[in-house]
Amino acid sequence: MFNVQCPMSKIAIERAESQACLGYPEREQFGAKLNVQRSMFNMLLLLAAATTASCQKELVYPEPVLKGSLTARFDWADVPEASPGKMSLMVFADGSQPVEFQFRGKEGGDVDLAEGEYQFIGYNGDTEMAVRGMTWGEFEVYSQETDLNAYSRMFATTRNVPRTKGTEEQLVIYEADELWTGVKESVSVNMATLGQTVTIPMEATTCVYNFVIRNIDNFIYVRDITATLSGMSGSWFPALHSPSDTHCIIPFHMEKDETELVIRGGVRTFGHCPDYEEGIYSEHFLVVYAEMIDGTKYYYSIDVTEQMHEAEHLIGGETEIPIEIGSLPLPKPLVNGSGFQPDVTVWNEVNIPIDL
Secondary structure (H helix, E strand, O other): OOOOOOOOOOHHHHHHHHHHOOOOOOOHHHHHEEEEEHHHHHHHHHHHHHHHHHHHHHHOOOOEEEEHHHHHHHHOOOOOOOOOOEEEEEEEEOOOEEEEEEEOOEEEEEEEOOOOOEEEEEEEEEOOOEOOOOOOOOOEOOOOOOHHHHOOOOOOOOOOOEEEEEEEEHHHHHHOOOOEEEEEEEEEOOOOOOOEEEEEOOOOOEEEEEEEEOOOOHHHHHEEEEEEEEOOOOOEOOOEEEEEOOOOOEEEEEEEOOOOEEEEEEEEEEOOOHHHOOOOOOOOOEEEEEOOOOOOOEEEEOOOHHHHHOOOOOOOOEEEEOOOOEEEOOOOOOOOOOOOOOOOOOEEEOOOOOOO
């Protein structure tokens, strides 16, 4: 910003002071010269500071910001149960990079902007998800990629985790966090609107699919179980009120229900197949990975495409998709010290007729 030519830098002055105190032969002459240098240095600093102060507004604010421009308020009437700890407001204007404002809690706060026309997107910023997009329509919240082998302990001890045919190229992503978004397509900021309150209605943009697996052979010998769901969207576009058309695999944990002797698991997602009504959709497979108490591992794949598309898709609610398996012939593991050591690094495919 300023190019101030100083005859002696501050570091050089400090070095010179130390030399003067160490008893150099010419320290008295040097000390007098040092005082002159320090005085010149201090004068130049004062001059630079005064010049900076007089030009600060023009340099920092190329467009004047209207203090007290507006107050952004997030409206939770449609999702009163939401309780985010932090909110983010992305402000978009044509020809400019988006600007983010952050607020503690869920209410919102004051926003100062230059005079102009804007578009707003609000979302809860207390998630592990990421965002991208430089324009209002392109802005998306997305789940980050993960490694299937690192997701579960039993995956880490095997070679390659098997996938359903046709899903080999799908990205593996983390399960979505609970997400609420809201948009305001047109906001004017000028002297006439100074102090206005802009209300942004919020909506839930993720849903939970619950799976139930029944009638499992050798249920008591199952030590660990995990599943993946394929063909799911990897992100959400708030301005479009729509999930992306990407096809991703989401791993999630399942648990044994010792009371009902079933296995349950739920996964939070952005949804799937935004163009389903136009006949464009992907297949969805639930792949269940089971580890028995002797370390042997089995997997089976269930085509749940029809169930996923027929199920009522309650955005923000929990959609339960029951999957009834007539017989899951998981072999009884070797117990009581048979002496045989199974290969625990290999996944064994279970071929079963499934009555959905």
